[in-house]
Amino acid sequence: EAGVAQSPRYKIIEKRQSVAFWCNPISGHATLYWYQQILGQGPKLLIQFQNNGVVDDSQLPKDRFSAERLKGVDSTLKIQPAKLEDSAVYLCASSPTMTSGGLNEQFFGPGTRLTVL
């Protein structure tokens, strides 16, 4: 079974530039997550999709970050314009359909390391 794919793996940009990350979840997984992991911290959820609908985007800085999951499969996360503090690893994860009373483990991709200069 193929895992979660992410691209690019690394990206270096200047502040105020734009950047986009792509994620292809495991086939059949309905739930997709984008996390931001700043050095020395744990992953922080930015946005969660169930199929192509947003379940939680409470921690997404909506003035500069946007995400979409067209057709309920792959997803893109965009930052426009980038700030120095956006330097982090951006992780995508997927899980099977959320079930009542239980949880499914999340499967993570390798991440995209973003450096903003």
Next chain:
Amino acid sequence: DQQVKQNSPSLSVQEGRISILNCDYTNSMFDYFLWYKKYPAEGPTFLISISSIKDKNEDGRFTVFLNKSAKHLSLHIVPSQPGDSAVYFCAASQTSGTYKYIFGTGTRLKVLA
């Protein structure tokens, strides 16, 4: 407000000995807990989980203990192996609502050969 805390940023253990990684949480609504392991340049991988209806869950060399009254969980690795050297994250969630995971800051485990 850090709802999930891992107060030890690093831990070194001799090969063959026990590794104990600790995690504390503040939100009493959390009822599902997981441990993830992360190697450099890779995404976290699921290790073991525990529901709040249990106080222990075992999987091979890995055991997770949950103390609900203390809002504390721990991961025991016995015996520790050099391949266990990685960063370990605990995560907590509620089985109602959006199933959002809150991750701790991680503990870097180094197993010395």
